[in-house]
Amino acid sequence: MIEIRNLTKRYDETTVVDDVSLTVETGQIAALVGTSGSGKTTLLRMINRLVEPTSGTVLIDGTDTATIAPHILRRRIGYAIQGHGLFPHRTVGQNIATVPTLLKWPEAEIRARVDELLELFQLDPAQFRDRMPHELSGGQQQRVGVARALAARPELLLMDEPFGALDPVIRAKAQEDLRALQRQLGTTLVIVTHDMEEAVALGDRIAVMDKGRLLQYGPPDEILTAPATPFVQALIGEGERPFRLLSLSTVADLVQPGEAPGPAIPPEASLRDALAECLWSGRELLPVEGGGIVTLARLRECATGAGAATT
Numbered sequence: 001m002i003e004i005r006n007l008t009k010r011y012d013e014t015t016v017v018d019d020v021s022l023t024v025e026t027g028q029i030a031a032l033v034g035t036s037g038s039g040k041t042t043l044l045r046m047i048n049r050l051v052e053p054t055s056g057t058v059l060i061d062g063t064d065t066a067t068i069a070p071h072i073l074r075r076r077i078g079y080a081i082q083g084h085g086l087f088p089h090r091t092v093g094q095n096i097a098t099v100p101t102l103l104k105w106p107e108a109e110i111r112a113r114v115d116e117l118l119e120l121f122q123l124d125p126a127q128f129r130d131r132m133p134h135e136l137s138g139g140q141q142q143r144v145g146v147a148r149a150l151a152a153r154p155e156l157l158l159m160d161e162p163f164g165a166l167d168p169v170i171r172a173k174a175q176e177d178l179r180a181l182q183r184q185l186g187t188t189l190v191i192v193t194h195d196m197e198e199a200v201a202l203g204d205r206i207a208v209m210d211k212g213r214l215l216q217y218g219p220p221d222e223i224l225t226a227p228a229t230p231f232v233q234a235l236i237g238e239g240e241r242p243f244r245l246l247s248l249s250t251v252a253d254l255v256q257p258g259e260a261p262g263p264a265i266p267p268e269a270s271l272r273d274a275l276a277e278c279l280w281s282g283r284e285l286l287p288v289e290g291g292g293i294v295t296l297a298r299l300r301e302c303a304t305g306a307g308a309a310t311t
């Protein structure tokens, strides 16, 4: 668990992070979202002491990070940044092995860990272990960057716009993979993004920042349905908001008794997909695999928040 208490960073007279407090539970993902210059990166870097706070404390599992030497702290905390930051003259395997090597793990254990991670990220070890970073696609480099951050099994992973350089299609896939992996490993994750869509896709909790201040901290559905300030509302974007709400729930949440003609939709599909299917096929009722139906009328209610499917 990470407890951030009254954390402030000032450069001369300028306060770039202003009295921020928030808690990230073990095994959860917190997404820090906000406009450029709102202090997200500074807040993130105060967690692993790449930036020293002016005041306030960070506790990791109850220990004040100020009492841990920064280099020791940073070996315990994975860190992945935009553009992945791979060492260009080291192989994929050597890149992933960076922290285990620093920690002087036995050779055989390092080799096994590298292969295990490559497999986890769907990169065939025999094919990729000895390649150089420039011999990989952008998406593959990104996966290696995240694998490297996870190599020494950190209980905590910090990511700064890790998918910023990826095109939208790969990005959605990368988010999905990260989410699945994080669930599997139980890693606690704090991720910085300027993209509310990404924050909603990944975050168990979203922290909205503006001008160094934390405006709102809560689960995605709360941020979307009850934005605390006009700024949060603007960041969500009125136009996209209904679709984001629908992305949060699945057809299973909305299924009702009945029958309808045409191809059925799986219960695990998102309500956004169900709406797209209704509009695409011109149907007002969709049968659901395994029984029941979902109706366009109910989807519309959910999109406006009237029928909050998440409750």
Ligand SMILES: Nc1ncnc2c1ncn2[C@@H]1O[C@H](COP(=O)(O)OP(=O)(O)OP(=O)(O)O)[C@@H](O)[C@H]1O
Pocket (backbone or CB within 6 Å): 011, 016, 034, 035, 036, 037, 038, 039, 040, 041, 042, 043, 194
């Ligand atoms: N070392 C520094 N010295 C002085 N000012 C700094 C320093 N580092 C950051 N700042 C300022 O602090 C503010 C917050 O920066 P920060 O990088 O945390 O924002 P951000 O929300 O991550 O922005 P972005 O999305 O553009 O990366 C900015 O105005 C920045 O210019």
